[in-house]
Amino acid sequence: PCARGNARAAAFDDPRFPPLSADELAAGLAAGYPVLIERNLVQTNHYRIPVPHLPRVFDGLTIAHLTDLHYGPLVSLDFIRDVIRRTNDLSPDVTVLTGDYVHGFNRTVQIDAVWPEMAKLKARLAVFAVLGNHDHWADARRSMVWMKKTGWNLRHKKRFIERDGYRLWFAGAGDFFADHRNLDRVLQDIPDKDCRIVLAHSPDTADSEYRRRVDLTISGHTHGGQVNIPLIGTPVLPTKNKAYSSRLKRSLRGENVFISKGIGWAKIPVRFNCPPEIAVLELVPDVAVNNRI
DSSP states (O other): OHHHHHHHHHHHTOTTSOOOOHHHHHHHHHHHIIIIIGGGOOEEEEEEEEETTOOGGGTTOEEEEEOOOOBBTTBOHHHHHHHHHHHHHTOOSEEEEESOOBOSSSOHHHHHHHHHHHTTOOOSSEEEEEOOHHHHHHHHHHHHHHHHHHTOBOBTOEEEEEETTEEEEEEEOOOTTTSOOOTHHHHTTSOTTSEEEEEOSSGGGGGSSOOSOOSEEEEOSSGGGSBOBTTTBOSOOSSSSTTOSSEEEEOTTSOEEEEOOOSSOSSSSOOBSOOOEEEEEEEEEOHHHHTTO
């Protein structure tokens, strides 16, 4: 036993395998951090969002926003279950989902695996969902079966919640790349005075051609760029409008667009300075706009 132990110790002293220097060890840890650590550190981030035309009875309404789960390689069902549990623990007034629930192409099996877990989501008033490009690539028809089964389907539809006679409308866009339609078609018949929120997978929907007013667009798709380099920003964004990284932005027409960093990953399984998030939006009336009405 002693001889084997000495031989093993000698192997570690072998000059062919010199010990790592502090710099080499640090470099190795830094290289592994985006792949092994940060992409698994799901944060719960709270945002205070001013919304034009929001009635005061909805002041403080909370919306939990989940997007881009990308269930599939390196995003396990246990990981998704934990995200769903944490979202339910927040007890939001409304929960919204903005697409890309699976990662693979032509993968009905992924859809049928992740949706029963997603169906456990709860909210005090309502849950609404639309589809993303990956959901279309996997199997849009099968995704729609689950959307209808849960009662959350907002794709090309609109629904409202009501308090004290005031309505807050939620309208669902199609995916900008796979299923886009002019938003005017879904926004028609909403009274001009009523506040309306659009759910759209891609924030580029906010720059598409439509005439009717949108008070807030809630979207995902970008993952926040997955990599956010200090002093440089996000080198890669899958959008036409490169200002659409994450958080609250303004569209080209001057409307509010909220973009979540999402949960999963695309292309490469890394995140750097851009951890995944459960976004919680607290809606407040945009006083500057409402005072002019």
